[in-house]
Amino acid sequence: MKEQLCQGERRLCGESIFKTGKAMTDPNKMIINLALFGMTQSGKSSAGNILLGSTDFHSSFAPCSVTTCCSLGRSCHLHSFMRRGGLEVALQVQVLDTPGYPHSRLSKKYVKQEVKEALAHHFGQGGLHLALLVQRADVPFCGQEVTDPVQMIQELLGHAWMNYTAILFTHAEKIEEAGLTEDEYLHEASDTLITLLNSIQHKYVFQYKKGKSLNEQRMKILERIMEFIKENCYQVLTFK
Numbered sequence: 001m002k003e004q005l006c007q008g009e010r011r012l013c014g015e016s017i018f019k020t021g022k023a024m025t026d027p028n029k030m031i032i033n034l035a036l037f038g039m040t041q042s043g044k045s046s047a048g049n050i051l052l053g054s055t056d057f058h059s060s061f062a063p064c065s066v067t068t069c070c071s072l073g074r075s076c077h078l079h080s081f082m083r084r085g086g087l088e089v090a091l092q093v094q095v096l097d098t099p100g101y102p103h104s105r106l107s108k109k110y111v112k113q114e115v116k117e118a119l120a121h122h123f124g125q126g127g128l129h130l131a132l133l134v135q136r137a138d139v140p141f142c143g144q145e146v147t148d149p150v151q152m153i154q155e156l157l158g159h160a161w162m163n164y165t166a167i168l169f170t171h172a173e174k175i176e177e178a179g180l181t182e183d184e185y186l187h188e189a190s191d192t193l194i195t196l197l198n199s200i201q202h203k204y205v206f207q208y209k210k211g212k213s214l215n216e217q218r219m220k221i222l223e224r225i226m227e228f229i230k231e232n233c234y235q236v237l238t239f240k
Contacts, residue, residue, distance in 0.1 A: 027085070029077070031092045032229060033123050033236070036168075037115075037149045038134035040065040040100030043170035047134050047207060048073060048095045050218050057097045065104040070118035071097045082226065093222065096122055101149050108148070116156055120239040127236025129229050131157060131165045137185065137206065138174040141193035150196060157237060164237055166203035166228050167196070168221070173210040182206055203228045 034051065036044040045057035045067055056073035058066065073095045081091035098115050102108060119128065131153050135141060154161045175185045186197070197204060205224040207217060 027087060027089075029090045029092065030082075030084070031094060031126065032129045032225070033094045033096075033126055034225070035096040035115075035119065035123070035128055035131045036098055036134055037131055037153055038100065039102070039145060039149060040104055042100065042134045042136050042139075043207075044100070044134045045097050047132070047168055047170055048097045050207065050214060051075070051093055051095050051221065053215070053218055056095075065100040065106070067097060067099045068103075068106065069099065070114055072118075072122050073097065078222075081222075091222070091226075094122070094126075101152055102145060112152055112155070115152070119156060123237075124239045127238040128157075128164060129232075129234075129236050130225060131161070132168045132225075133165060134168050134170060137169040137172045140190060141196075142190045147192065160237065162199050162201070163232055163235070165200045166205065166225070167200070169204065169206045172206035172208045175206070176208075176210075201231075 036048055038044050041061070043059075045059035048057045049055050049059060052073045052075040054073065054075065057071060075093040075095075077090040077092050079090045080088045082089050096118060098118070099106060099111050101111050101115075103111050106114075133149055133153065135146070139146075153165055157164055172182075175182065178185075180188075186194075189197075205221050207221060209217075
């Protein structure tokens with residue numbers, strides 16, 4: 001069976017429950033924990049590599065789902081990234097990459113269980129700061145398939161999911177190519193996307209691949225993500 005692809009890497013963590021709390025951090029260092037969700041070929045793994053400043057996750061164009069297992073990547077420390085309490089703070093980013101949902105080879109039930117166990121294994125104690133719904137800017141947000149990842153986020157994160165979810169729009173250069181601004185793009189968005197944005201307090205960020213260096217993209221996205229985390233008072237979701 002195809003669902004045996006990752007069996008050797010499955011974690012036995014028991015059933016998860018979630019609660020809100022605050023991550024314990026060194027005053028001179030902060031670790032933020034992020035999880036990527038989205039459809040197949042939405043650009044999750046590529047986005048994860050940009051967030052990490054590395055090539056930890058395998059990413060390639062394919063007519064089928066590429067990622068079959070959850071995988072955690074850790075960035076190097078970004079020194080003097082921010083200031084808290086008058087002190088310079090180094091930032092480290094941890095990113096959980098997940099299989100596409102729906103997946104071309106794995107069942108929804110299998111993927112959901114894989115992600116549930118990975119969240120408990122990697123963020124059970126330290127907690128999750130933000131779930132990033134990765135959505136291609138050049139693919140209309142409508143129909144059942146695009147809402148499936150949202151439903152998985154809701155189920156896995158629980159009633160507080162809206163406070164811990166943001167949208168990362170990949171392939172945002174397509175917006176510029178169409179002669180639109182980001183605001184114009186969102187103004188013309190589907191009712192389904194507008195409703196989702198309203199639910200998550202308009203937490204979104206655009207990722208461009210053309211005309212910007214990878215480091216410039218990374219810093220801009222991380223600064224935006226830190227704004228979301230700060231607005232949520234640095235709270236985290238923990239899984240047990």
